[in-house]
Amino acid sequence: MKLDALVFGAHPDDAEIGMGGTIALLTSKNKKVGVADLTLGEMGTRGSAAERKLESENASRILRLSARINLKLPDGKLEVKDSYKRKIVSLIRFHKPELIFAPHQNDRHPDHTAAGRLVKEAMFLSGAAKYATEYRGKEQISFRPAKLFYYMMSYPFTPAFIVDITDSFDTKMKAIKTYKTQFYNPKSKEPETFISDPKFLNFIEARSGFYGFLIRKPHGEAFYSEEALELDLINLLNK
Numbered sequence: 001m002k003l004d005a006l007v008f009g010a011h012p013d014d015a016e017i018g019m020g021g022t023i024a025l026l027t028s029k030n031k032k033v034g035v036a037d038l039t040l041g042e043m044g045t046r047g048s049a050a051e052r053k054l055e056s057e058n059a060s061r062i063l064r065l066s067a068r069i070n071l072k073l074p075d076g077k078l079e080v081k082d083s084y085k086r087k088i089v090s091l092i093r094f095h096k097p098e099l100i101f102a103p104h105q106n107d108r109h110p111d112h113t114a115a116g117r118l119v120k121e122a123m124f125l126s127g128a129a130k131y132a133t134e135y136r137g138k139e140q141i142s143f144r145p146a147k148l149f150y151y152m153m154s155y156p157f158t159p160a161f162i163v164d165i166t167d168s169f170d171t172k173m174k175a176i177k178t179y180k181t182q183f184y185n186p187k188s189k190e191p192e193t194f195i196s197d198p199k200f201l202n203f204i205e206a207r208s209g210f211y212g213f214l215i216r217k218p219h220g221e222a223f224y225s226e227e228a229l230e231l232d233l234i235n236l237l238n239k
């Protein structure tokens with residue numbers, strides 16, 4: 001299926017945390033968005049892979065995703081290697097998204113760092129005609145998406161742009177909260193983690209308010225681009 005945007009995450013819930021508001025905004029305008037989780041999150045401290053699968057299906061419904069894929073690469077062991085890149089290239093060539101998103105390459109979690117690097121290299125290879133791949137037994141032709149943008153996980157960065165997610169902020173929080181095993185749950189007897197701290201959801205909300213304020217909106221999500229972005233000055237002046 002042809003997608004407008006394909007969002008890569010290292011673990012189920014990365015896409016929701018980093019850019020759930022932007023995803024919900026795009027799908028509310030009838031854009032086709034898919035999320036590809038590189039791993040099942042089986043190394044996570046809390047919740048089993050089966051529980052996390054069910055949670056991501058529920059979150060996908062809330063975000064109105066057109067596709068949710070899991071590449072089942074090994075959690076906790078993501079690294080830049082050809083066999084992993086090849087799987088990502090196949091997916092890009094199959095869905096032909098104009099926009100690709102990945103976690104920012106500088107992050108406290110090594111899987112997020114690796115995911116950002118893997119997707120960047122795979123995006124380049126996807127456009128290389130002589131890099132042969134197949135998907136479901138069919139040979140593929142090269143495809144180069146228009147843009148790769150990085151979303152924010154643990155570490156802040158100076159954004160290349162900020163998306164106004166005021167209208168989709170509630171949907172984002174609803175999608176995040178479907179990951180019941182990962183976040184604060186007073187009944188859970190599982191060990192506490194960085195994101196199960198009850199203050200984590202406050203942090204997500206505060207960050208959304210912070211980046212929103214930078215563009216004078218109630219809520220925003222920040223993105224990074226390695227490439228320079230064009231700004232249409234005439235359009236800006238005619239507003």
Ligand SMILES: [Zn+2]
Nearest residue numbers: 010011014109
């Ligand atoms: Zn993650």
